[in-house]
Amino acid sequence: MFSQGQLRYFVTVAEEGQITRAARKLHIAQPALSQALAQLESEIDIELFVRHPRGVTLTPAGRAFLVKARAALAAEAETAQMALALRRAASAAIVVGFIGPPPAITTPGLFAAFADSNPEVQISFQDLPFPRGATWSWLAEVDVALCHRPTAERGVSAQPVRVEPRAVVVHRDHALARHPELELAEVLDETFVGYHPDVQPAWAGFHSLDDHRGGPPAQLTNDQALTALQMLGILSSPRAITTLPYADAKLAAQVLPDVVAIPLRDAAPAVVSLVWRSDTSNQLVDELVEAAKDHASSDDEL
């Protein structure tokens, strides 16, 4: 009745409100997009859009169809992701996502031990942006992720790998930079780095110490931090501070000569964890989690 491509075109035009802009986003020519839409409308025998000189708006039927078209595309994308995960499971492969520095730097012991005991396994690592939306949905890209524990959620399991203090990360020209150690009371009123609005509020809030303040900082920058690398870029100016798990903060200070990591004596610790979807069927995840339990009890990397 209609193809995946047609639905994608329709949803993009509906979201952009303009054929020209949608065509640019889809990397196709504007007349081709107009024609594809007209063809979709004639095939399903519905007028989806009202055309104006300055753009298009959805008809009531178009609005109802948009909801269903989005759901159909999302369900298909999820099916494809699940298929990839199952294919990996069938071929002894595992993709480990991480947020922040690569696991090989922060947690070398665990992955070396896992690789040693599973020599036939193909393990690959994937850098993930900060968590956006539901945890189970961004986790679908990988088999398991290593990061500070995200918002607890049904359908998502977590295994702590290590508990570590938090540290303030700050440019050396910032007034706080000369302290060898800091307390919460000294930093709660500082200006903090702002996160992208889509980032999970609890995740963003953890880094700006909202858990201790009971709310957001008085001042957030206009930055829209979405990835760890972007965060490093933002921190290379003395405008604002953020906090990170201690190991991550120390790495940031090594990478950026102008940045220092200062232990935060009385902040609740970060719990760096393995997180995975409970519906995963990759046995290697179970094995990695078992290895993480042994690893956590040996505490060799604290």
Next chain:
Amino acid sequence: MNFKRHHLLYFVTVADEGQITRAARKLNLAQPALSQAMAQLESDLGFKLLDRHARGVTLTRAGEAFLVNARAAVSAWSDAAETARSMARVRRGTIEFGFVGVPPGLDSPELLEMFASAYPEIDVCYRELPFPSAATSSWLGGVDLAVCHRPPADPGVWVHVLRSEPRAVLAPRRHPLAESRELSVAEVLDEPFIGFHPSVEPEWAAFWSLDDHRGGPPRRLTRDRAANPHEVLASLAVRRAITTVPASVAGLIPDLLTGVVAIPLRDARPATIVLVGHEDRANPLVETLLGFARGIDDMEEGSTADVADSP
């Protein structure tokens, strides 16, 4: 990841039927073609979905996991297609009106007759539906609204109650109970009941076997896999088993089927006959019909109130 979308539907059907042969029949495909499609899907995906046995197929662990997503994708795509068809019908001024069981024109013609004369420009077409399976919004997919005994609640579906009716027992004429003029629940609970197809919504199937009174399934269900009212009647005519139906349906059956008798069931909880439709389809013709049905209710309530108020 490249796989064909229609292969997902094939896979879901095979999983539900537990047999390639039965699934092929349901999909109107030749059995070798379906086997080949399943092999193709497995090779596209890169993992095995099915373990083949002499008597059918079972899902592998990966197949079980994939089934959840495949089912969701199939139902989301069909929902999008059905919504499009529903909107296209609005343009043509037609409503697809589904029914489970007896055609609504036979057991309760009033609402539809009145609606037809009030809105001659709206064309109502009737579709017989099989028994509910899975989520209500999904088996309701092909129609704009339907009349049936109340199905399990579904956030995607609105429900408008039309009436409550006592239930009656349907039994073959040569059944020992067939001579009774009236029955109580206690007299029939231990009888064998007609079995439903495993895909039929369990709560729905259970209601007709009186599980709500027994607190569990009957001691014996026949090996029938009835998926629609005709199959129930066909089985009734030849089995030594019973089932229950709403009284309005029971009133019609003996005229249609001489081998089956209907016996009032004195103390069973009533069946609730409802209109159900899609919460999110925003179909203006359906809204007109629903508004009309509500208007009739108000009139009836109003007249009852008048009677009650009069000295």
